[in-house]
Amino acid sequence: MNKLKNDLLIRAAKGEDVERTPVWLMRQAGRILPEYRAIRNSLSGFKELVETPDLAAEVTIQPVDILGVDAAIIFSDILVIPEAMGLPYEMIEKKGPHFPRVISSAKDVEQIRLAEGPELQYVYDAISLTIKELDGRVPLIGFAGAPFTIFCYMIEGSGSKTFSKARKVIMQNPEMAHRLLEKITASTINYLKGQISAGVNLVQVFDSWAGILSPETYREFGLKYIDKICEAVNGEVPVTVFSKGAHFSLSDLKNTRCNTIGLDWNIPVQYARSIFENTKTLQGNLDPAVLYGSGKDIASETKKMMRSFEGCRHIANIGHGVYPDTKPEAVKMFIQTVKEYKHE
Amino acid sequence: MNKLKNDLLIRAAKGEDVERTPVWLMRQAGRILPEYRAIRNSLSGFKELVETPDLAAEVTIQPVDILGVDAAIIFSDILVIPEAMGLPYEMIEKKGPHFPRVISSAKDVEQIRLAEGPELQYVYDAISLTIKELDGRVPLIGFAGAPFTIFCYMIEGSGSKTFSKARKVIMQNPEMAHRLLEKITASTINYLKGQISAGVNLVQVFDSWAGILSPETYREFGLKYIDKICEAVNGEVPVTVFSKGAHFSLSDLKNTRCNTIGLDWNIPVQYARSIFENTKTLQGNLDPAVLYGSGKDIASETKKMMRSFEGCRHIANIGHGVYPDTKPEAVKMFIQTVKEYKHE
Numbered sequence: 001m002n003k004l005k006n007d008l009l010i011r012a013a014k015g016e017d018v019e020r021t022p023v024w025l026m027r028q029a030g031r032i033l034p035e036y037r038a039i040r041n042s043l044s045g046f047k048e049l050v051e052t053p054d055l056a057a058e059v060t061i062q063p064v065d066i067l068g069v070d071a072a073i074i075f076s077d078i079l080v081i082p083e084a085m086g087l088p089y090e091m092i093e094k095k096g097p098h099f100p101r102v103i104s105s106a107k108d109v110e111q112i113r114l115a116e117g118p119e120l121q122y123v124y125d126a127i128s129l130t131i132k133e134l135d136g137r138v139p140l141i142g143f144a145g146a147p148f149t150i151f152c153y154m155i156e157g158s159g160s161k162t163f164s165k166a167r168k169v170i171m172q173n174p175e176m177a178h179r180l181l182e183k184i185t186a187s188t189i190n191y192l193k194g195q196i197s198a199g200v201n202l203v204q205v206f207d208s209w210a211g212i213l214s215p216e217t218y219r220e221f222g223l224k225y226i227d228k229i230c231e232a233v234n235g236e237v238p239v240t241v242f243s244k245g246a247h248f249s250l251s252d253l254k255n256t257r258c259n260t261i262g263l264d265w266n267i268p269v270q271y272a273r274s275i276f277e278n279t280k281t282l283q284g285n286l287d288p289a290v291l292y293g294s295g296k297d298i299a300s301e302t303k304k305m306m307r308s309f310e311g312c313r314h315i316a317n318i319g320h321g322v323y324p325d326t327k328p329e330a331v332k333m334f335i336q337t338v339k340e341y342k343h344e
Numbered sequence: 345m346n347k348l349k350n351d352l353l354i355r356a357a358k359g360e361d362v363e364r365t366p367v368w369l370m371r372q373a374g375r376i377l378p379e380y381r382a383i384r385n386s387l388s389g390f391k392e393l394v395e396t397p398d399l400a401a402e403v404t405i406q407p408v409d410i411l412g413v414d415a416a417i418i419f420s421d422i423l424v425i426p427e428a429m430g431l432p433y434e435m436i437e438k439k440g441p442h443f444p445r446v447i448s449s450a451k452d453v454e455q456i457r458l459a460e461g462p463e464l465q466y467v468y469d470a471i472s473l474t475i476k477e478l479d480g481r482v483p484l485i486g487f488a489g490a491p492f493t494i495f496c497y498m499i500e501g502s503g504s505k506t507f508s509k510a511r512k513v514i515m516q517n518p519e520m521a522h523r524l525l526e527k528i529t530a531s532t533i534n535y536l537k538g539q540i541s542a543g544v545n546l547v548q549v550f551d552s553w554a555g556i557l558s559p560e561t562y563r564e565f566g567l568k569y570i571d572k573i574c575e576a577v578n579g580e581v582p583v584t585v586f587s588k589g590a591h592f593s594l595s596d597l598k599n600t601r602c603n604t605i606g607l608d609w610n611i612p613v614q615y616a617r618s619i620f621e622n623t624k625t626l627q628g629n630l631d632p633a634v635l636y637g638s639g640k641d642i643a644s645e646t647k648k649m650m651r652s653f654e655g656c657r658h659i660a661n662i663g664h665g666v667y668p669d670t671k672p673e674a675v676k677m678f679i680q681t682v683k684e685y686k687h688e
Binding site for chain 2: 164171172213265266267268323
């Protein structure tokens with residue numbers, strides 16, 4: 001592995017001293033960049049980009065060159081896992097993912113296979129290419145969906161406002177739910193280990209639908225499996241957990257074996273700090289809608305955010321994926337403000 | 345007005361002593377009941393039901409007769425307000441509401457009219473008919489959408505995962521946003537006063553999309569207008585505020601001039617109690633997915649929920665609208681368990 005010339009992200013994740021706060025953005029590789037859209041528009045669809053290593057590597061590196069972020073994150077999709085387990089999906093323009101087949105019985109759960117790793121070689125190839133191209137300029141982040149979020153897609157077959165089918169399975173057949181979650185967890189661990197072997201320097205687990213569960217249900221059907229993933233990989237690289245909407249589980253997240261916790265923009269920073277007491281690095285949490293504002297407003301809101309993390313382990317980010325119609329200039333203003341921020 | 349034979353809800357809302365905790369369910373009048381579906385299927389669509397007073401009154405009363413709830417809530421839709429202001433909508437089966445015209449400029453905001461009240465006579469007629477039919481058996485709840493949620497629909501034209509168009513207006517043109525929110529607020533006050541004149545005994549304000557904002561933005565663009573509504577009507581009937589997802593604003597909600605606060609199922613009850621310190625009645629908050637479980641599980645989870653509110657002003661409910669595929673027997677088990685619950 002190339003030695004990292006900028007390892008701010010890794011040191012911040014481990015709670016080591018840093019000269020300044022590292023900064024990157026969720027969904028930084030994507031539609032906000034005209035350079036991304038040019039590549040994307042030349043292809044048949046989103047999945048072709050995910051599955052073509054040299055193009056995935058190219059769009060992964062674009063924000064490093066264009067925006068000056070302190071980390072790259074591999075361009076991919078959390079839904080490659082259910083696909084590798086035997087449930088292919090389509091990405092429908094303006095609608096989102098759709099799975100023609102879903103899990104609807106305990107028999108389906110038994111029949112679904114584990115993702116062993118080789119099915120996802122195209123992701124590892126994209127990672128290897130990216131690592132080579134980056135040449136140590138910044139760390140590369142790998143990622144996967146959290147088991148509960150993948151479970152939701154495998155049962156619902158698409159996004160949902162309530163995920164009531166998935167939650168019905170949890171209520172009516174908890175054994176079946178646990179069995180499926182175990183298979184997803186084992187597959188995800190294989191996958192993340194493959195990413196680490198290919199060279200990623202840190203991994204992030206995204207639990208997009210955590211916020212739909214009650215605290216008790218999330219503890220049993222969500223965090224338990226996230227913690228298994230953390231246990232399996234955090235001896236190798238630092239792990240970040242982003243449980244979107246799980247404001248009710250911060251004290252449970254404190255006990256998860258990860259290094260960094262992602263915070264939504266609507267979690268009050270002081271509240272999170274009082275719970276984590278600097279035992280984890282906190283990542284976030286500018287309101288992504290702030291990037292619709294003027295340069296002056298972006299700078300002032302970013303400084304306010306930076307002040308709220310003063311004296312605490314911190315990786316600067318926004319509190320959710322950057323919205324596709326955000327102007328690159330706005331993102332640059334955010335990044336520049338973080339980089340120039342002087343701690344008091 | 346008929347004297348109420350069962351005024352548990354009203355006394356609980358005011359913080360007065362009650363013999364037992366009152367119980368009702370958000371969306372109790374609706375698809376969970378075969379008697380509702382029979383009426384709904386005989387019509388051209390959802391809006392015909394909303395706009396036909398004798399049928400709206402009939403489905404409003406169904407859950408009182410069939411389920412034994414301690415309150416009726418008028419069958420209507422929060423989107424009658426934008427329609428009365430000049431933006432008609434369609435309700436598209438399985439997709440949700442769609443507004444052919446939306447607000448996209450300050451000029452649109454100036455041109456949109458206030459809802460004065462008479463445009464909504466069909467709602468008042470449904471209320472009068474319901475009050476007559478109920479004959480004081482239980483109180484009737486009136487309702488409206490909160491200004492921020494209505495604002496989102498008027499700008500987006502439909503539901504959204506991020507409401508980024510609405511949030512962009514807030515960031516880029518806060519004066520325009522405030523002007524529209526003021527017009528919605530004035531219209532909503534007219535509307536709720538009309539409902540009160542027609543006989544409702546309590547009103548609830550639903551802020552479905554509160555959870556998408558940051559604490560600061562919600563304070564300025566959400567709660568400020570909710571409080572104006574509370575101020576205007578709470579001398580006449582008790583007011584309940586349900587800011588869905590606004591876990592970050594509980595201490596601000598404490599200062600709102602309402603009687604009752606609705607709680608999501610994922611807000612820890614102890615946390616809410618520590619903030620409100622019994623200055624408000626708390627309404628909620630069983631996980632609606634619990635109603636997919638067995639009768640035994642429903643009873644045990646309902647008792648657990650009741651215990652968590654022990655010694656505190658409480659109206660029992662679920663933490664969100666009941667899911668359409670919930671069995672009436674499950675709802676009855678929830679209601680029966682609340683009614684038989686003995687406080688320790």
